[in-house]
Amino acid sequence: MSASSDDGLLPWLEAPLAQALHGTRGHALLLHGMQGVGQFELALTVAAAWLCEGDDPAARPGGRACRGCAACRLIAARTHPDLMVLVPEALQEALGWSGSDEAADGEGGKSKAKPSREIKVEAVRAAVAFAQQTSSRGGAKVTVIYPAERMNPASANTLLKTLEEPPGRARFVLASAAPQRLLPTVRSRCQSLRVPLPAPDVAAGWLAARQVAQPEVLLAAAGGQPLEAHERLALGVDAPAWLRLPREVLAGQAATLATWPLPIAIDALQKLCHDALAIAVGALPRYFPADGLPAGGDVARLTDCSADLRRAARHAEHPWNAGLGVEALVLRVRAALRPGKEGDAQHSRRPSLATLK
Ligand SMILES: [Zn+2]
Structure with a gap:
């Protein structure tokens, strides 16, 4: 093509x-x-x-x-x-x-x-x-x-x-x-x-022609926006990194996210929360493959967490300690993703996000 x-x-x-x-x-x-x-x-x-x-x-x-x-x-x-x-x-x-x-x-x-x-x-x-x-x-x-x-x-x-x-x-x-x-x-x-979003096959074909591996994964990660997917690749957002993200966040690790610019890391966490919420209400995820996402997240906790992330996104350009910020946010998202009591316990002693205010 x-x-x-x-x-x-x-x-x-x-x-x-x-x-x-x-x-x-x-x-x-x-x-x-x-x-x-x-x-x-x-x-x-x-x-x-x-x-x-x-x-x-x-x-x-x-x-x-x-x-x-x-x-x-x-x-x-x-x-x-x-x-x-x-x-x-x-x-x-x-x-x-x-x-x-x-x-x-x-x-x-x-x-x-x-x-x-x-x-x-x-x-x-x-x-x-x-x-x-x-x-x-x-x-x-x-x-x-x-x-x-x-x-x-x-x-x-x-x-x-x-x-x-x-x-x-x-x-x-x-x-x-x-x-x-x-x-x-x-x-x-x-x-x-x-200017409408391109059809997924057209956009994925364009990425594939640029030697982008697993273009469907990156296209979904970028919400169907091919130029965005291509630009983010240069910042380290490749398909393997994107696919291991849910697992890392559930393990409380910020290893991958800490290597990305803070606004992109926060955007990825927002997308993870979005997809976990989608699954929690019986809808289809949009940014991550369904089989890599945790089931059983609590709607209220995830909604709460999404609001925290939106606040963090507004402050993402501020020159505070980016590494520390990402780690706190990962723990916050992990608490929201975990099912049942464990998640509630995590929630009650969630990391302070006072630095974001
Ligand atoms: Zn001319």
Whole structure:
């Protein structure tokens, strides 16, 4: 099976791309879907199609970019003068986009402290100014914003005026995994297009083509999000580690989890709790194979434990002792997973999570 089309587009993005290119008319598009399905890739593909100058319809199936014209070459080199890509500083390296120079220079630029996880107002101001300039190549002026929910309120308000009255040939593609966190006024000015989760066989095939072992296991672990599954592999979340996790947690061991970044370790524990709860109420687990999960967990204890984990997740980026935190959480989950009296006893002297408050 072909892992992707000729232009490298993720195979499950074909249908949403066709919709974006033919089913939308506005000047602003909001692509939204779960994390890890490729909204950013789709946003760039749409922007490239809008900017392509190729005039041979045969080279542009479905109105896509031809990848051969001068504009397409400039996009590939990331130097197209009519394309601006806004991503938070903290994501620029991972996404391979350094963003615009003006955008990166806001508030003293990169030299200071931690790279920002937000799309700052300076960056959006630069995008607004960019949209108002005359097109360098005579076509559209396209701004891609991802993840759009990372615009802080000042950023979103700055963009709003331009979204309401777009100058000349300005067009916007916003991409987001959390559209509910966008200002309603920003959302309402965009034409919305949902990027669905890929079919499991398509996603697993894509992972298998990347030499990922046991792709179904990792796909389930990532909630069906193939890009997420692929990214996590680089952090040590492989299939054998995932499959031994329930056993380790039941034994009170944090050996595997302690090697993962804390937010990912907490996410794994949340998924374990979720699946144990599913089994406790007679439903099917979603993230782990059923035969690796303990039976007989108590619904009330598991619900309680899930709430603790949600709290821990909110604090997971804080610089407290990560190793210690994971161990306390593993004991907490173990107590909730164990059946009957033993679990109750564990529960009554559960580890203190005071450090998480
Ligand atoms: Zn082209």
